Amino acid sequence: MSHKEVLVEVKNLKVVFGKGKNKFIAIDDVSFEIFKGETFGLVGESGSGKTTIGRAIMRINEVTEGQILYHGKKLNGKISKEWDREITQKIQMIFQDPMASLNERAKVDYIISEGLINTKNFKNEADRQQKVRNALLNVGLLPEFSSRFPHEFSGGQRQRIGIARALVMEPEFIIADEPISALDVSIRAQVLNLLANLQQQNDLTYLFIAHDLSVVRFITDRTAVIYKGKIVELAETEKLFTNPIHPYTRALLSAVPEPNPYKERDKVVEIYDPSQHSYDIQPPSFIEMEEGHFVLANEEELERYRTSLKMEVSK
Numbered sequence: 001m002s003h004k005e006v007l008v009e010v011k012n013l014k015v016v017f018g019k020g021k022n023k024f025i026a027i028d029d030v031s032f033e034i035f036k037g038e039t040f041g042l043v044g045e046s047g048s049g050k051t052t053i054g055r056a057i058m059r060i061n062e063v064t065e066g067q068i069l070y071h072g073k074k075l076n077g078k079i080s081k082e083w084d085r086e087i088t089q090k091i092q093m094i095f096q097d098p099m100a101s102l103n104e105r106a107k108v109d110y111i112i113s114e115g116l117i118n119t120k121n122f123k124n125e126a127d128r129q130q131k132v133r134n135a136l137l138n139v140g141l142l143p144e145f146s147s148r149f150p151h152e153f154s155g156g157q158r159q160r161i162g163i164a165r166a167l168v169m170e171p172e173f174i175i176a177d178e179p180i181s182a183l184d185v186s187i188r189a190q191v192l193n194l195l196a197n198l199q200q201q202n203d204l205t206y207l208f209i210a211h212d213l214s215v216v217r218f219i220t221d222r223t224a225v226i227y228k229g230k231i232v233e234l235a236e237t238e239k240l241f242t243n244p245i246h247p248y249t250r251a252l253l254s255a256v257p258e259p260n261p262y263k264e265r266d267k268v269v270e271i272y273d274p275s276q277h278s279y280d281i282q283p284p285s286f287i288e289m290e291e292g293h294f295v296l297a298n299e300e301e302l303e304r305y306r307t308s309l310k311m312e313v314s315k
């Protein structure tokens with residue numbers, strides 16, 4: 001593999017919500033790297049912690065322990081004003097539900113400009129307007145839509161407005177949190193293709209959060225599978241799909257595709273029985289089973305996984 005530049009590094013991330021009796025460990029010792037130019041997928045069922053990781057990188061959720069580095073520099077804790085401004089511009093997020101994530105009372109022009117205004121990232125009024133027009137055109141919308149309100153648009157158009165809002169900042173890294181799962185099935189491919197094209201044109205790096213495995217397989221280069229706040233497996237996406245090792249990944253992959261994603265999630269929960277793990281007896285570590293293919297396992301499980309891997313390989 002050629003030399004890859006690490007853009008984002010998540011190191012032993014722990015995110016804890018609440019205190020005392022209400023303490024809840026949402027993210028537990030999660031580490032991974034995202035290379036510049038790639039699409040890194042995070043998959044797992046609802047509540048596994050995907051969004052929490054995205055929000056920690058966005059600095060919306062506080063980091064309890066560990067570190068997040070961007071270009072090798074700290075994102076969390078005390079940072080300089082200049083660095084704060086730079087990452088506010090360079091790291092953008094696209095949200096799941098375009099019905100909830102756009103300010104209903106604001107015109108599209110303001111919705112798209114807000115980040116520019118906050119970071120004073122335009123020369124003058126004409127420049128601001130030009131940036132908004134370009135952003136709309138880049139997501140396949142008419143520039144004159146800028147004078148309209150969100151309710152005048154369909155779900156797919158609204159999501160494209162959400163994408164324009166990120167794009168106008170000229171970001172380097174975009175966290176897309178289930179960007180198509182709230183959309184009508186008939187337009188999902190359209191929006192997915194738009195995201196893929198924008199990546200090419202703008203040299204973007206994506207963190208793509210999803211529970212839909214066919215989407216992940218289509219758009220990501222590498223994928224991490226997250227279960228109850230821990231990454232259980234991480235590999236190049238094709239490797240993960242053709243040679244899954246961890247029982248949870250296997251359960252996830254064998255779940256019968258369901259048109260209703262919520263049903264699919266429930267099925268995974270039924271199929272995967274975590275009590276088969278001996279995590280409580282012996283704590284697992286993150287082990288590289290083959291190049292770039294990591295699995296969370298303790299010694300006993302490791303032996304089992306090794307055997308199953310050999311069987312797959314020799315098939």
Ligand SMILES: Nc1ncnc2c1ncn2[C@@H]1O[C@H](COP(=O)(O)OP(=O)(O)OP(=O)(O)O)[C@@H](O)[C@H]1O
Pocket residue numbers: 017018024026044045046047048049050051052053211
């Ligand atoms: N602010 C918060 N306070 C308390 N608990 C929280 C908070 N935010 C998230 N959680 C909990 O942390 C866990 C992980 O949530 P998260 O939203 O990251 O999951 P997810 O994998 O993104 O799921 P989904 O697909 O439903 O968005 C959940 O159990 C959730 O209830």
